[in-house]
Amino acid sequence: MIRKKIACLCIHIITGLLIALTGSGQSASAQQAPAPINKPNVIFICADDLGYGDLSCYGATKIKTPNLDKLAAQGIRFTNGHCTSATCTPSRYAFMTGQYPWRKAGTAILPGDAALIIPVTGTTLPKIFQKAGYKTGIVGKWYLGLGNEVAKDWNGEIKPGPNETGFDYSFIFPATADRVPTVFIENHTITALDPADPIAVDYKTKIGNEPTGKENPELLKLQSTPNHGHNNTIVNGIGRIGFMTGGKIARWTDEEMPLTFLQKAKNFIEENKRNSFFLYYALTEPHVPRMPSTIFKGKSGLGLRGDAILQLDWAVGEIMKQVKIAGIEKNTLIIFSSDNGPVLDDGYLDGAVTQLNGHTPWGPLRGGKYSAFEAGTRVPFIVSWPGKVQPHTSGALICQIDFIASFAKMLGQNIPAGEAYDSENMLDALLGKTNTGRTTLVQQGGALSIVKGDWKYITPNDGPANTGPKLTNIETGNLPTPQLYNLKEDIGEKNNLAQKYPDKVKELSALLETIKNKTP
Template identity: 65%
Template sequence: MIKQVFVSCLSLLTFSLCAQTSKSDSYIQKPNVIFIYADDLGYGDLSSYGATKIATPYLDKLASQGVRFTNAHSTSATCTPSRYALLTGEYPWRQSGTGILPGDAALIIPTDKMSLPKLFKQAGYKTAIVGKWHLGLGDQVAKNWNAEIKPGPNEVGFDYSFIFPATADRVPTVFMENHSVVALDLSDPIQVDYNNKVGNDPTGKEHPELLKLKSSPGQGHENTIVNGIGRIGYMSGGHKARWVDEEVSTTFLAKAKSYIEENRENPFFLYFTLTEPHVPRMPATMFKGKSGLGLRGDAILQLDWTVGEIMKQLEYSGISDNTMVIFSSDNGPVLDDGYQDEAVTQLNGHTPNGVLRGGKYSVLEAGTRIPFILTWPKIVQPRISSAMISQMDLLASFSSLLNQSIPIGEAPDSENTLDAFLGKSDKGRSVLIEQGGNVLGLGGTLAIIKENWKFIPANDGIPYDKLIDIETGNSSVPQLYNLSTDLSENNNLAKKYPKKVKELAALLKKETRK
């Protein structure tokens, strides 16, 4: 083989062609990778997934160019555990403290173990996160926000990070670049407390007349007011550093575009974590009122436009052909999640869940079955895939693609489903465990899917949460669904197939004991 290559490259012309082929092969081995992560986007929120009341043309175009998955899952029906699983390759319920975190939480990702960004770094990539983090910072809850805070995303494997610490409805409402708060004024120091009020800033509970977006009763969004919006938690100081909600998305976009341009000559992994359509929904003025579905719909339009801007940047930088773009969501949708923003009153026939039951916080399918699109020009062919895939499996799959090893015992639940991700096979995972919500009294119910059979054990959790208007999937009786014929989980077959119930119950018990 070596001799043949040598002979074929004797002439200058042929040598030039061989050099080009070698360069092309190198590109195939190391594509740039951008993972775009939406926040609380539902299975039915995109027109490429069947939505008829809202149009998402940029994501539809992305879907038409690559693989659109119909059986893709986050591990969990809430954000922090899903993100933990994505980055570590481990089911979050195996570790305590992986539920939805407050804004002052300590880092929950191990710094001494393999992670998705570390895998890319090991393969010679530059790595960055831009957007929402929500996995904790520092080594303890009490921290000095006016100095460098470590460990964080950089210690987990990102060369560069531009984030906000938690999520948009929690304090501190500031951007952080690498280890420091952006635009910090030391003469106006930041203090954060999730138990007791600090400083003299007005709160939503004390001064509801100051709110431009009213809080929903009983959901906790009534503490320190920032930009006319009540938040979870108390904050004082840092007034110059506080963001304006309408500018958060475009700020993250600008950082992401700059990163792409600056690294166009080197392979890079960009984890671009959007805030839409998570609450509080305050899109830029150019999108307000455009969807006809209230601020949530407007936020989805902004999300779609943002994806389009990233694709344009790839074209401008001349690297679109050698860039894999993955788009997904951290969990299913929710309408009333803390603010009265017309998401419910202006739904106008839109179905964020599609045909699925449940939503965010639910162990039913709408909790974890999410949009998932993967494009890689000239390598991945356009198609629709029914393979069962999990975001948690990206770590093992990229390990295979990049020919990188994972230390024994690390990323224990990540499976190599690379052929499914690339659309070469309809065989993905055969078994998946789904985690329901673990806040608002919903518990952390686990369900198991094996070859389209789904089992939810009997439990004493509430079946329906009136506060957020979502079915939780909890029931006092065992539930069994055949998802191949009953994706809406309407027909409980547990009594009809007791052997299947027993089989899946035993398998769930075995998997959770590992």
């Protein structure tokens, strides 16, 4: 009896010591590991101007992308994955809101000082995750406007912006790397800004006395091509679109900027590994100006554009490593895609054209950025979730606009009537449970087009058939007469079947009008 009491007393003493040492009934090692999570973390990595044929897992032979190849090999490689639009602002608007961007005026390519175009009320992609208890973050390119007006004070709090649209944390630059202001904004304020050197921005009139690419081409380390507008204020030896003064200390260099974004993304993962989190990691590569970090320069043999793709692939590998180090690999869903198709000469003489060396950024497709042809919106699209998603290739028609409805389904969240109404629940296709995706998709390029099954109809458009050699030299898909293609037999859209199948043209034209007239 006495021995039993002594044994019980010892157990109580040991238990008390453990509680005192660890702060709970858990072991110290259990406390250090991330807590079990029922809902997966989601990381959406979005490249910028990356083409369907730019990755070796999508058939590229002149460049190797081992980290993205690995991501595709352990997940689903979609061969019919799309953004909605052949340019970046509208495609980003679409996956943020679940609404086709051509429904709303002001969603075309924005100047660097544009006002916010994402509604601060209503449903957005990050708000779906917030409502499900997730921590949400964006790191990288934003390009959806800031503030309520074009005229804004860059030296105080800059809002509304990403935080007001559903992100708990944001670390961005305002527009694109070829536009001023070339600064980082963390949540609402510019980082490292000296109050004694305030920033001013103007997109119409030159301000200050800083050298410009037009007036001082001898100061450029990366020459710009004519007609693109990259000849205004010089920052880091590169002419930009728009004029800027002040903020000397706050300005980033192009070689440093992507590495800073990568570190901020890794920090977000580490800080939130014990929570459920959604991270939108918006890469800047291979958008112009292409000035990758020195360790990647000259490594691809395809000019600075190819070097930027190597840097992009490395960054994806670093994110994969960070997820593994955090111990959350099996509970993290990673999506990789691009905001639109490829472009070579987009304003700078960087070797993208002269050092192409047989590489085909568009793969077997026709067109590219700015185009209604498939290369404008059909982009790399990879989904990986180890242990949950079985590795395979899928031909399901899917689109980034469907993220809202799909994740709302996964997380048990309701979408209010009249919101995100172009977004469809494609969760089973995204998780590889079916190879059946959308039945129809409206694409926005030089003209609107619609895909239904194997058929694609491009609406008549009087615009130029090519952007021209003085600009990007890309086929726009514009033609004053209807175009009809069978994508199963003719993925390169070479054989216009509109005259052969007039009934199919009539059917798809009517369907497109029905979708255009759809109201909440």
